[in-house]
Amino acid sequence: MECIETIERGIVKAQRIYSEQYPERRLPHHTTFTNIHQRLREFVKFEKRSHDSGRTREVRTEALEKDVLNLIEESPETSTRKIDRVLNVTIRILKEQQLYAYHLQRMQALPIRDILSRVVFCQWLINMIGQLWFMHDGAPAHFGISMDWSKRTCKLASPLL
Template sequence: MATYSNEEYADMLICYGYCNCVSAQARTEYIRRYPDRRVPDVSVFDGVYRRLRETGSVSRRRTDLGRPRVIDDDEEQDNEIVERFRRDPTTSTNIVARELGLTQWKVWFTVHTAGLYPYHYTPVHAIEEGDPARRMDFCRFMLNADIDDPNFLKLILWTDESKFDKDGITNYHNAHYWAPKELGNPNKKRVKGSQRRFSVNVWMGIISNHLIGPYFLPDNLNGETYENFLRGDLGDLLDDLPLQLLRDMWFQHDGCPAHFRRSVREWLDTNYPNKWIGRGGPLPWPARSPDLTPMDFYVWGHMKSLVYSEPNPISSVDVLKERIINAANDIRRTLTTGVVKSGLRERMRKCVRNRGGHVEHEL
């Protein structure tokens, strides 16, 4: 059981006040000032301050109120709580409280005081053997091209397809309905789904500060329907772009089977000679890299949050399409070149620094 002299406690209080009562910072400051002393846990700083306020003494209480407890001493108790989380960062306040015979609030307060906070995992895509090298090659090319021509990243038409269905993905954990306490539980409900399901397949693109689409593709996209779209509809969607941008534009898509059709690649070679990015293209697209395209890291997530934000259920395909169009118009009004350019630079630099590995968890 760790004990400290009154002099040590006094110096801890000085560091605690110097760091605006932030225990983690106070511990760092204490180590800097007194490198030859024992290093106290961060919880000690809050504990000695609390005891001084409540009892007028920095000494620890030696007795409790007679109620049986798993750990008798406040400071040792705090140390044990923090140690549980350091041994197993995936544990919960509920588990630790149950194991130590404490209230969950006591456990939460202790770990919060110690400077520990709960964080969510970041879901990332799977990377297979050989992917990191291809991702690094792609990012290095893009970054070097951006240095040679500061407008290069703004000249790429990034494209993708995504499915929107009737119900979307709803996180009910953070969905609340606030009402006066005296009314009790209002028992509100929200329609989650039904047996009648439908979806639409949406193509969109983004270039500089221009959002292209949405265009509604057949549900089951294949090489023939995708080629027909490129030959017959893409040009109409790009009509509003400035002529200079159209002349210098690169075309990007990923490596799904419909994109890899030979006639599709031949059409791109003819219409975007040496200026298209994709599987089998002059600049190969690295497989399993949704984190490197603004369609995935910006457009789709933003659009789906808008489409599914309304509480009213989506009753038909026409209603779903209307919401998608309205969401695209909302994004279009606020879109800037920085969304594409700054976002891509940051992600590609991190990808190179991580040797082609994941970048989402660092953003």
């Protein structure tokens, strides 16, 4: 309170008194003190000025919730912003009903026509692994540093490549 009284006498003095009273706090910018001084001169008290600002909202009732849900049921593709504009409501009703502004969709799906070709490829791959891993003598395959022979064999033998 003492800081506020000294603002009338000078902003620099008010800053000094504030820093003495609250040494552990960070000193506010000088424009903060200027704004406080201006607000006190205009309104004589500290009061939130934005209490009537913005768009008024409808009072939330059961009928309003039903209207929102009916609008969604009629056209599910309606955006939440449009619902907000038409009925003048918040989106909180939608969130409480677990209705969100997005929808799930499959991004990766296996079409039925591809299933048979994948099964054929997997069977071929299993056979090739068995042939390459255990050669005719029963020992594991050993081709040295380069695997060129096995890569060529796979390319030649694959029904799909």
